Amino acid sequence: SDARLSDYERLSVLGHGNGGTVYKARHRRSAQPLALKIFAPGDPSAAREAEILKLVADAPHVVRLHAVIPSSATAAAAGEAPAALALELMPGGSLAGLLRRLGRPMGEHPIAAVARQVLLGLEALHALRVVHRDLKPSNLLLGAGGDVKIADFGAGKVLRRRLDPCASYVGTAAYMSPERFDPEAYSGDYDPYAADVWSLGVAILELCLGHFPLLPEGQRPDWAALMCAICFGDAPEPPAAASEEFRDFVARCLEKKAGRRASVAELLEHPFVAEKDAAAAKQALAALVAEAEEQTDP
Ligand code: ADP
Ligand code: MG
Numbered sequence: 001s002d003a004r005l006s007d008y009e010r011l012s013v014l015g016h017g018n019g020g021t022v023y024k025a026r027h028r029r030s031a032q033p034l035a036l037k038i039f040a041p042g043d044p045s046a047a048r049e050a051e052i053l054k055l056v057a058d059a060p061h062v063v064r065l066h067a068v069i070p071s072s073a074t075a076a077a078a079g080e081a082p083a084a085l086a087l088e089l090m091p092g093g094s095l096a097g098l099l100r101r102l103g104r105p106m107g108e109h110p111i112a113a114v115a116r117q118v119l120l121g122l123e124a125l126h127a128l129r130v131v132h133r134d135l136k137p138s139n140l141l142l143g144a145g146g147d148v149k150i151a152d153f154g155a156g157k158v159l160r161r162r163l164d165p166c167a168s169y170v171g172t173a174a175y176m177s178p179e180r181f182d183p184e185a186y187s188g189d190y191d192p193y194a195a196d197v198w199s200l201g202v203a204i205l206e207l208c209l210g211h212f213p214l215l216p217e218g219q220r221p222d223w224a225a226l227m228c229a230i231c232f233g234d235a236p237e238p239p240a241a242a243s244e245e246f247r248d249f250v251a252r253c254l255e256k257k258a259g260r261r262a263s264v265a266e267l268l269e270h271p272f273v274a275e276k277d278a279a280a281a282k283q284a285l286a287a288l289v290a291e292a293e294e295q296t297d298p
Contacts, residue, residue, distance in 0.1 A: 002073070002076075003067040003068065003069045003070075003086065004069065005038075005069055005083065005084060007027060007028055007029065007069075008025040008026065008027055008028065008034065008036050008086065009025060009026045009028055010023040010024075010025050010036060011023065011024045011025055011026060012024045014035060014093065015093075015094065015097075015138070017152070017154075018043075018045075018154070019039070019040035019043055020037060020038055020039045020040055020043060020046075021037075021038050022035055022036065022037045022038075022087075023035070023036045023038065024036075024089065025086070027066075027086070032066075033089045034066055034086045034087065034088070034089050035086075035087040035088065035089045035090065036084055036085075036086055036087075037049075037084060037085045037087055038083065038084040039081070039082070039083060039084065041071075041083075042081075043081070043154075044081070045154030045155065046081040046082050046083075046085075046154075047081040047082065048153065048154060048155075048156060048157075049085065049152070049153045049154045049156070050065070050068045050081075050082050050085060051158070052130055052153040052156045052158065053065035053085070053087075053153055054068075055128060055130065055158060056124070056125060056128055056130055056153075059121065059124035059125060059128065060120055060121060060124055061117045061118065061120050061121030061124070061147075061148060061149050061150060062121050062124065062125065062149055062150050062151075063087055063088050063090060063141060063149045063150065063151040064087065064088035065085060065086075065087060065088075066086040066087060066088065067085070067086040068082045068085060068086075069082055069083055069084040069085065069086060070082055070083060071083035087151070088149075090141035090142055090143050090149060090151070091142070091143065091144060092141070092142025092143060092144075092289040093141065093142060094137060094138045094139070094140060094141055094142070094151075095114065095137035095138070095140045095141075095142065095148075095203075095207065096136070096137035096138035097138075097292075098137075098142060098288065098289060098292050099137060099206070099207060099210065101292040101295040102288065102291070102292050102295070103295070104210055105207065105208055105209055105210035106207045106208060106210075106288060107284065108208070108242065108243060108246050108272075109277075109280065109281050109284035109285075110146070110207075110281065110284045110285035110287075110288050111204050111207050111208055111246075112246075112272055112273055112277065112278075112281040113146050113148065113278070113281035113282045113284065113285040114140065114148050114204060114207065114285065115200065115204050115249070115267075115272065115273050116268075116273035116275075116278055116281065117147070117148035117149075118135070118140060118148060118150060118200055118203075119200070119264055119267050119268050119273060120268070121148075121149065121150040122150070122193075122196055122197075122200070122264045123264050123265065123268065125150070125196075126193045126196070126264060128158075129158055129159040129160075130153075130156055130157070130158055130159075131156065131157050131159065131192045131193060131195065131196055132150060132153065132155070132156050132196050132199075133155040133156060133157060133171040133195065133196070133199075134152060134154070134155035134156075134171035134172055134175070134199075135150070135175060135196055135199035135200055135203055136172055136174070136175045136199065136202075136203050136206075137203050137206060137207065138152075139151050139152040140203065142285075142289055144286075145282060145286050146281070146282030146283060146284070146285035146286035146289070147282070148285070155171040157192075159192060171199075173221075173223055173226050173227070174202070174212060174214065174221050174226055175198075175199040175202045175203065176195070176198075176199070176226075176230065177194065177195040177198030177199065177230070177258065178198075178230050178231045178256050178258075179194075179195065179258045180195050181227050181230065181231050182231065190258065191258050191259070193263070193264070194258040194259075194261045194263070195258070196264075197253050197261055197262065197263070197264060197267065198253060198254060198258075198261065200253055201250055201252075201253025201254040202214065202236075202253075202254070204250065204253075205236055205237075205238060205250055205254070208238055208239070208242065208246070209238075209239070213236040214226065214229045214230060214233070214236055215229055235251070235254040235255070235256055236254065237250065237251070238250055243272075245270075245271050245272040246272055248270070248272070249267070249270050249272035249273070252266070252267065252270065253267070
């Protein structure tokens with residue numbers, strides 16, 4: 001509508017991304033706390049993110065959009081990309097931040113809470129033909145009570161047809177599935193939704209190992225090394241001490257052949273994310289968030 005940047009008071013920085021900055025902010029008139037995502041001028045992801053967040057407004061486990069903020073009234077009238085988005089404030093920050101503040105890997109219980117909620121979010125997104133294409137710990141946000149929501153739709157895409165090929169190199173190479181590096185080689189079973197499942201698998205393995213799983217710890221994630229590891233290496237696995245259920249869940253996500261990878265619907269039936277354990281898993285995650293709040297970000 002007619003939101004303006006001056007309607008919001010910026011309180012602190014929540015995070016930086018590719019050119020933009022996210023602030024903790026307050027809507028001056030209503031005193032409502034919010035997250036204000038300000039884009040660099042000309043950032044092509046701004047319009048994409050606004051469009052997708054409007055489209056998925058009612059989806060569960062997706063961060064809520066409060067307002068789209070144009071750079072000026074004339075820019076808005078001309079249909080220019082927004083300068084900023086006012087988003088629901090997620091008080092626990094991202095899973096990347098949680099992992100950093102904890103300084104150790106997460107246990108399987110809280111990871112199951114993450115996996116189940118992200119799957120429920122993906123189920124709703126995919127039903128609307130939206131692929132996220134950049135799932136990773138810094139784009140998964142924590143609310144109160146162990147709530148998890150999917151954020152950052154700057155690389156997202158709305159597919160026109162169910163199997164629209166969309167393997168362009170958007171998002172973060174580190175979490176990209178094998179078929180996205182070479183869609184030609186995989187054209188027989190190309191499924192854009194399966195790429196989000198791969199990224200979820202890499203992300204939850206990262207939570208369980210405490211570091212990015214596809215390269216030796218400390219190795220710079222340059223594009224060539226990543227492509228080799230993802231396309232030609234064995235799919236990474238949880239540590240030997242992990243439960244059989246967790247190992248199987250990760251293996252179903254990190255199936256290198258997209259056509260054999262589990263679908264979101266299949267994974268929601270997996271015992272690792274069973275509904276009967278969901279409340280306890282969320283409690284375990286909430287306890288970790290509370291513990292991390294006592295640590296300062298190193
Ligand atoms: P980018 O597209 O630049 O990666 P993101 O939307 O991923 O931007 O936001 C960058 C970081 O800002 C996130 O990793 C997270 O730490 C923080 N952040 C983003 N949105 C919110 C929010 N709604 N509530 C709390 N923190 C947020
Ligand atoms: Mg991000």
